[in-house]
Amino acid sequence: MMRVVSIPAALLIAFGVFAQTGGESGVTSADIAAGLADPTRWLTYSGDYSGQRHSPLRQITPRNVNRLVPQWTFQSGTYARGRGFETTPLALDGVLYATGPNGYAWALDARTGRPFWEYRRTLPNDLTYGASAPVNRGFGILGDRLFMVTQDAHLLAFDRRSGVLLWDVVLADYRIGYAATLAPLVVDDKVIVGISGGEYATRGFVDAYDPATGNRLWRLHTVPAPGEPGSETWPTDEAAERGGGGTWMTGSYDPELGLLYWGTGNPNPDFNGVGRVGDNLYTASLLAIEAETGKLRWHYQFTPHDTHDWDSNHVPVLATLRWNGADRRVVMVANRNGFFYVIDRVTGEFLLGKPFTATTWAREIGADGRPIVLNPDGSSGCLPDTYGGTNFNPPSYDPRLKLFFVSARETCAQFSPLEPVFTPGQVSVAGVVWADRDQAFGALRAIDVMTGEMKWEFRVPQPNFSGVMTTASGLVFTGDQEGNFIALDSASGKELWHYQTGTSIWGAAAMTYVLDGRQQVLIPSGSVLFSFALPAN
Amino acid sequence: MGRGLEVCAWLLLLSSAVSLARAEERNPFENDEVAIRTGAQLFAARCAVCHGPDAKGGLGPDLTQRWVRGETDESAFRIARNGVAGTTMPPSTAPDNELWAIVAHLRSISVVPALQSTGDAGRGRAVFADDCAGCHQVSGEGGALGPDLTRVGAGRSRAVLIEALRDPSASVALGFRTVTVAMRGGERVEGVVKGEDAFSIQVVTSDGELRAFPKRGIELERSKESLMPVFDTSRLSDTSLEDLLAYLGTLRGAQTNP
Numbered sequence: 156m157m158r159v160v161s162i163p164a165a166l167l168i169a170f171g172v173f174a175q176t177g178g179e180s181g182v183t184s185a186d187i188a189a190g191l192a193d194p195t196r197w198l199t200y201s202g203d204y205s206g207q208r209h210s211p212l213r214q215i216t217p218r219n220v221n222r223l224v225p226q227w228t229f230q231s232g233t234y235a236r237g238r239g240f241e242t243t244p245l246a247l248d249g250v251l252y253a254t255g256p257n258g259y260a261w262a263l264d265a266r267t268g269r270p271f272w273e274y275r276r277t278l279p280n281d282l283t284y285g286a287s288a289p290v291n292r293g294f295g296i297l298g299d300r301l302f303m304v305t306q307d308a309h310l311l312a313f314d315r316r317s318g319v320l321l322w323d324v325v326l327a328d329y330r331i332g333y334a335a336t337l338a339p340l341v342v343d344d345k346v347i348v349g350i351s352g353g354e355y356a357t358r359g360f361v362d363a364y365d366p367a368t369g370n371r372l373w374r375l376h377t378v379p380a381p382g383e384p385g386s387e388t389w390p391t392d393e394a395a396e397r398g399g400g401g402t403w404m405t406g407s408y409d410p411e412l413g414l415l416y417w418g419t420g421n422p423n424p425d426f427n428g429v430g431r432v433g434d435n436l437y438t439a440s441l442l443a444i445e446a447e448t449g450k451l452r453w454h455y456q457f458t459p460h461d462t463h464d465w466d467s468n469h470v471p472v473l474a475t476l477r478w479n480g481a482d483r484r485v486v487m488v489a490n491r492n493g494f495f496y497v498i499d500r501v502t503g504e505f506l507l508g509k510p511f512t513a514t515t516w517a518r519e520i521g522a523d524g525r526p527i528v529l530n531p532d533g534s535s536g537c538l539p540d541t542y543g544g545t546n547f548n549p550p551s552y553d554p555r556l557k558l559f560f561v562s563a564r565e566t567c568a569q570f571s572p573l574e575p576v577f578t579p580g581q582v583s584v585a586g587v588v589w590a591d592r593d594q595a596f597g598a599l600r601a602i603d604v605m606t607g608e609m610k611w612e613f614r615v616p617q618p619n620f621s622g623v624m625t626t627a628s629g630l631v632f633t634g635d636q637e638g639n640f641i642a643l644d645s646a647s648g649k650e651l652w653h654y655q656t657g658t659s660i661w662g663a664a665a666m667t668y669v670l671d672g673r674q675q676v677l678i679p680s681g682s683v684l685f686s687f688a689l690p691a692n
Numbered sequence: 693m694g695r696g697l698e699v700c701a702w703l704l705l706l707s708s709a710v711s712l713a714r715a716e717e718r719n720p721f722e723n724d725e726v727a728i729r730t731g732a733q734l735f736a737a738r739c740a741v742c743h744g745p746d747a748k749g750g751l752g753p754d755l756t757q758r759w760v761r762g763e764t765d766e767s768a769f770r771i772a773r774n775g776v777a778g779t780t781m782p783p784s785t786a787p788d789n790e791l792w793a794i795v796a797h798l799r800s801i802s803v804v805p806a807l808q809s810t811g812d813a814g815r816g817r818a819v820f821a822d823d824c825a826g827c828h829q830v831s832g833e834g835g836a837l838g839p840d841l842t843r844v845g846a847g848r849s850r851a852v853l854i855e856a857l858r859d860p861s862a863s864v865a866l867g868f869r870t871v872t873v874a875m876r877g878g879e880r881v882e883g884v885v886k887g888e889d890a891f892s893i894q895v896v897t898s899d900g901e902l903r904a905f906p907k908r909g910i911e912l913e914r915s916k917e918s919l920m921p922v923f924d925t926s927r928l929s930d931t932s933l934e935d936l937l938a939y940l941g942t943l944r945g946a947q948t949n950p
Contacts, residue, residue, distance in 0.1 A: 236779040287781075354741070573733070582741070653891060
């Protein structure tokens with residue numbers, strides 16, 4: 156279990172310990188492992204390896220958050236209409252490093268939002284999944300190098316000071332259907348990435364790369380090869396070879412156990428399971444992977460034989476909970492299938508599964524961790540739609556309150572399979588989804604992690620894709636499909652402040668750090684990155 | 693024969709016929725019923741995940757209004773082929789005949805045939821001026837509360853129009869749903885909801901004005917009943933209904949085909 160804070164953040168702020176003067180150059184793996192202990196920094200996608208996206212900062216509080224005002228806006232000049240500006244910027248020594256849609260990236264002055272440099276990748280005009288998801292969720296950093304994946308399924312390394320490209324390696328052939336959108340996770344001396352493209356006849360994997368050279372260190376396929384454990388859950392080698400299982404969201408990491416926690420996506424074809432009878436391991440699952448070797452330690456499958464496109468590409472949230480009288484290292488996931496899970500992250504043992512949305516898919520998760528499915532094919536009733544009870548947008552966890560915060564999507568859909576057609580570079584979803592738009596809405600929900608019960612909710616008109624961040628001062632920052640960036644009281648759900656950004660906050664979650672003694676809160680929306688703080692005086 | 697095989701057989705049959713088709717040319721499958729059926733299957737397999745099974749939108753936009761707006765098969769083909777830069781609409785490497793078939797399907801579910809009526813369009817125009825124009829616009833003339841009807845004849849069938857007149861609450865489109873805003877001071881404002889978020893609501897009031905209200909301090913009374921009056925036979929005789937339908941059928945905007 157990581158220690159969340161080792162130094163009282165307020166003390167550091169008060170004495171200006173981290174005031175920006177240039178500082179040391181470069182980031183060590185120990186810096187990343189220290190998480191948010193240095194309040195001037197945000198060095199990895201979720202802030203730290205735990206995936207909690209919970210900041211120890213306390214300058215902005217429930218009492219003063221209503222005075223939050225924009226400090227600057229950065230107009231990126233690029234836009235992914237229909238999706239979002241999904242990045243989490245990294246903060247280091249007064250500089251923000253952010254990626255954007257359509258192959259853009261920047262280094263920005265954190266005081267003004269003015270760019271030091273801009274990078275734009277020349278993308279091929281025959282992109283496959285990368286054209287449908289022209290987005291990117293952020294950089295990884297180590298030393299003076301930044302790491303970024305691309306819509307044409309490459310991994311790039313840049314010099315953070317100049318934006319010069321240092322190396323460029325191919326993850327997979329984009330022409331078949333592969334793409335990459337996640338923020339790389341830097342663990343010790345490795346850059347860990349995953350792949351998108353489960354709507355095409357692809358086979359997912361998690362990779363580790365050498366940050367110095369770009370050489371691949373290991374690859375773990377999420378669908379086993381013939382003869383490997385789990386291959387018996389596929390009827391034919393051919394079905395497994397195109398079985399999907401994308402790995403398109405950044406995972407979490409337990410340095411003491413040396414284990415990565417990484418979600419996997421839907422089996423392919425998405426909506427028709429006739430040709431892939433079986434559980435289809437390791438799709439729609441959580442994998443515990445040895446960071447050193449890439450070996451699979453354990454797995455837990457949320458949705459066996461999924462036929463709803465319910466990827467399990469979520470940020471796994473790590474915590475230690477007092478469970479039946481003993482401390483348990485757990486990993487928590489609010490899943491696209493509408494259930495919230497607590498799993499022992501040492502062994503993979505299922506501890507808790509409770510619905511956090513209204514769903515008729517499964518009655519409950521049995522004691523063995525397997526869902527008791529009521530409505531397997533979704534041809535009737537009212538299931539979470541293809542975007543799920545929640546999606547990849549990051550949740551957050553407040554360890555003091557023991558509350559897990561997630562953007563819930565209440566939708567009502569029915570699924571109709573079609574005969575699949577497999578053509579390289581063409582989607583093979585093999586079905587349609589009928590959603591009742593009149594019954595849909597969204598809600599930020601606070602879940603008691605000990606029971607899985609909802610403590611409070613804050614409703615918004617549409618099912619949304621906003622991420623969540625919490626602070627130790629008792630705030631939840633979230634957004635909605637209507638464009639509001641919102642602060643709520645963590646304990647009660649009371650709305651305290653909002654700001655209309657002008658378009659949906661889609662796939663993005665806020666980050667926060669201290670600059671010149673003042674806590675900043677950043678959120679991307681549309682084509683704009685907003686920076687908020689309390690008034691200077 | 694499975695649906696996939698049917699698609700393959702049909703594509704094989706027609707591949708030579710369309711091998712010369714280019715984006716600049718007319719859709720070779722316009723009104724071709726076999727092609728339209730195949731296009732429907734291809735649409736379901738490749739497009740519906742974003743645009744919805746009925747093409748009325750999801751994460752992607754509603755595609756059924758393109759032709760009613762007067763746009764062409766050729767422009768739809770170009771978008772399907774090239775995608776839309778800066779959006780999630782990807783380019784396609786599929787053969788021309790597959791894209792033309794998808795376009796033919798979309799057109800078939802978007803554009804209705806010329807409306808048949810025994811009425812007189814001239815008399816119908818007068819009925820419209822008396823009973824409809826207060827709330828509906830045609831070519832920029834009329835009220836703003838209800839939907840613009842400039843091209844209604846291209847996109848709405850006779851049955852749909854009759855239902856909209858005789859039983860307007862049977863189906864109320866998004867953007868025209870009824871709300872009454874009750875304020876603390878006792879003022880009540882009735883209108884249709886144009887937009888809302890968690891904190892505010894935007895309304896066109898029943899007298900045609902744009903008003904917005906913060907949600908704090910008001911009560912919202914939503915109704916499934918349309919603000920459109922029920923035009924039953926006591927209000928609109930069968931004869932006048934036929935006249936009105938004849939007039940509405942002429943409102944096809946730039947759309948002249950089929």
